Amino acid sequence: MFIGEYKHTIDAKGRLIIPAKLREGLGDKFIITNGFDGCLTAYDLESWRKYEEKLNALPNTSSKIRTVKRFFQGSAVEAELDKQGRALLPAPLRERAGLIKDVVLVGVGDKVEIWSAEKWQTVSAPENIEDIAESLSDMGLDL
Numbered sequence: 001m002f003i004g005e006y007k008h009t010i011d012a013k014g015r016l017i018i019p020a021k022l023r024e025g026l027g028d029k030f031i032i033t034n035g036f037d038g039c040l041t042a043y044d045l046e047s048w049r050k051y052e053e054k055l056n057a058l059p060n061t062s063s064k065i066r067t068v069k070r071f072f073q074g075s076a077v078e079a080e081l082d083k084q085g086r087a088l089l090p091a092p093l094r095e096r097a098g099l100i101k102d103v104v105l106v107g108v109g110d111k112v113e114i115w116s117a118e119k120w121q122t123v124s125a126p127e128n129i130e131d132i133a134e135s136l137s138d139m140g141l142d143l
Contacts, residue, residue: 001025002107005124007117009101014094015086022105022112023085032093032114033076037123040089040097040114042079047110089114 006019018026022042031048035041043051055073058065075096079087089099102117104124115123126132 001109002112003109004107006105008103008105010089010094010099010103011086014089014091015082016089016103016105016114017084017086018081019105020085022107023081026112029078029080030087031076032079032087032089033072034093034096035113038097038115038119040093040099042112042114043110048076 002022002025004019004021006022008017008019010016026042026044030045031043032040033043052073055069058069060066060069075093077090077093079089081087094100097114098116098119099114100116104115104117104120106113106115106120106124
C-alpha cells in the first residue's frame with residue numbers, strides 16, 4: 001500500500017529518484033502510464049497485471065473501452081531502477097503530464113501518482129472537499 005507525499009526533481013536526462021519508501025512497494029521494475037487529471041501513474045508489476053486483466057476482460061465493441069485501453073495500455077512503459085534509485089520517465093509521458101523539473105510523488109493505495117509540483121498545488125487541496133466527502137457517503141463511504 002502506497003501512502004505519503006514526496007517532493008523530488010527530474011534531472012536533465014529525464015530521470016526521477018523514487019523515494020525509498022515507494023521503491024519498496026514498486027520493486028526494481030514497475031509500470032508507468034498516463035493517469036487521470038494530468039498526472040502519471042506507477043504500478044508495481046502485480047497491481048498492473050490485475051489492472052490489465054480487468055481492462056482486457058472488457059469488450060472491444062465499445063469505443064469508450066477502446067479509448068480507455070489506448071490511453072492507459074498504449075502509453076504504459078516498464079521502468080527499471082538504476083543503482084541510485086532513479087527511473088527514466090520517457091519524454092512523451094513527461095510532456096503529457098507537464099513534468100519539467102519539480103515533481104510530487106503521491107502514494108494512493110495501490111499506485112503512485114507523479115505530478116508536476118505546480119499542478120499538484122491546484123489539485124491537492126480542493127475547496128469543495130466536504131461536498132465531495134458528502135457525496136461519497138451517499139455511496140456508502142463514510143469518511
